[in-house]
Amino acid sequence: MSCHRTSKRVALVAALAALALALTPATGTAGPHRAAPYDQQRCGNTSGRVLLSFDDWAYDDPDLAVEVGDYLASRGIRAAFFLINEFASRNPHVVDTLREQGHWVGNHTYSHRNLPDLSEADARAEIRDGLDSTLFRPPYGNYGARETRIASELGYRVCTWTVDTLDWDDSAGSFPGTDTLRARVRQAPAADKRGGVILGHLFTHFPDAVPGIIDDLRDEGYRLCRDTGPTSRNIPVPLNC
Numbered sequence: 412m413s414c415h416r417t418s419k420r421v422a423l424v425a426a427l428a429a430l431a432l433a434l435t436p437a438t439g440t441a442g443p444h445r446a447a448p449y450d451q452q453r454c455g456n457t458s459g460r461v462l463l464s465f466d467d468w469a470y471d472d473p474d475l476a477v478e479v480g481d482y483l484a485s486r487g488i489r490a491a492f493f494l495i496n497e498f499a500s501r502n503p504h505v506v507d508t509l510r511e512q513g514h515w516v517g518n519h520t521y522s523h524r525n526l527p528d529l530s531e532a533d534a535r536a537e538i539r540d541g542l543d544s545t546l547f548r549p550p551y552g553n554y555g556a557r558e559t560r561i562a563s564e565l566g567y568r569v570c571t572w573t574v575d576t577l578d579w580d581d582s583a584g585s586f587p588g589t590d591t592l593r594a595r596v597r598q599a600p601a602a603d604k605r606g607g608v609i610l611g612h613l614f615t616h617f618p619d620a621v622p623g624i625i626d627d628l629r630d631e632g633y634r635l636c637r638d639t640g641p642t643s644r645n646i647p648v649p650l651n652c
Contacts, residue, residue, distance in 0.1 A: 449648060451559075452608065454491070454546060454570035458652035459606045460634045463621065464491040464572060466519060466548065468498040469613040476505050479618050480512040486625065489638040489652070491570070491608075493519035493548040496541045506542065513638035515646045517546035518567060525551055526558050535561050546570045546646045568648065573607035574599045578615040589620035596624050597631070604633055 447457050456462050463483070469475035476492055483490050492509055494516060499506055509516050518541035520526070526534045526549055538547060538561055547567035549558055552575075559569050576592050587595075596609060609624070611617030628635060636652035 447649065449568060451569045452571050452573050453606060454608055455568065455648040455650050456606050456608060456636075456652055457649040458636070460636045460652040461604055461606075461628055462491060462608045462636045462650065462652060463488070463624075464493065464548075464608055464610055465617070466493045466610065466612045467523065467614055468495050469618075470498075471614075473498070473502045473505060475618060476613055477508045477512075479613070479621065480509045480514050482622070483514070484512045484638050487638050488625065489513050489515070489636045489642075491515040491517060491546070491646075492613075493517045493546075493570075494542055495519050495521070495523050497522045499542050510642045513640055513642060515544075515546065515642055515650075516542060516644075517544045517548055517570060517646065518542045519548050520550055523550045525553055527553050527555060531557065531561070534558060535565070538562055538565055538567065544644050544646060571608070572610035573603040574609045576609065576611050576617060576620075578611050578617040578620075586615045589616050589623060592617060592620040593623045593627055597627050604628070604631075 449455055450457075454462065465476065465479065476494070480490070480492070492514055494506065496518070506516050518538065520537040521540040522537065524533075524537055526537060529537065534557070538558075541547070545567060547562045548570050552571050554562075554569060562569055574596060576587075576595050578587055578592055580587065592611070596604075611621070625635065636650070639651065
């Protein structure tokens with residue numbers, strides 16, 4: 412009789428254990444409520460789509476950013492612009508128009524100084540006085556734990572890139588041409604493009620190369636972040652691509 416009770420008890424324990432296992436997510440499997448870790452290089456882009464990004468300022472033509480933004484919107488593409496606020500603050504219509512066009516506009520500091528070379532107070536001032544947003548791109552991509560902490564304390568997430576077109580490198584006497592920039596994006600690793608972020612600048616030939624880069628990416632089977640209407644200073648995480 413005692414053996415019979417023991418067998419029933421063992422069976423009950425086994426059944427409860429099996430039920431608990433069935434209700435527990437498998438190890439390494441994120442449930443639908445669990446957000447993916449924030450990836451600074453991908454800026455929270457978990458969509459698999461490609462995000463084009465433009466840095467700095469078009470010094471000879473302040474409205475170039477708006478023209479680029481209009482072209483991208485006409486193709487249904489949303490991009491990210493990281494503007495130097497020393498210039499953007501003098502041309503507030505640029506930021507307003509870009510956001511109305513459906514693009515994200517982020518902080519690229521006030522005057523584009525190399526943050527690790529600055530005191531904590533000066534580094535904080537550069538970020539604090541930058542463009543009001545929730546994404547922050549450090550000048551030259553130079554940052555560390557201190558800059559990440561300061562940005563976070565000021566309400567920003569650090570956002571860098573996975574593909575650098577090196578469009579800014581004029582060591583050969585001029586900026587690389589559009590064909591070179593297109594080739595660099597085509598030759599970038601697939602893993603860096605899919606769900607990645609491409610870096611270019613407003614003062615180089617990158618804006619002229621963008622139509623061809625878009626065509627190349629689509630020919631390769633990549634999708635780009637979609638323009639779904641006006642944005643605000645609050646850039647979501649994950650990115651709504």
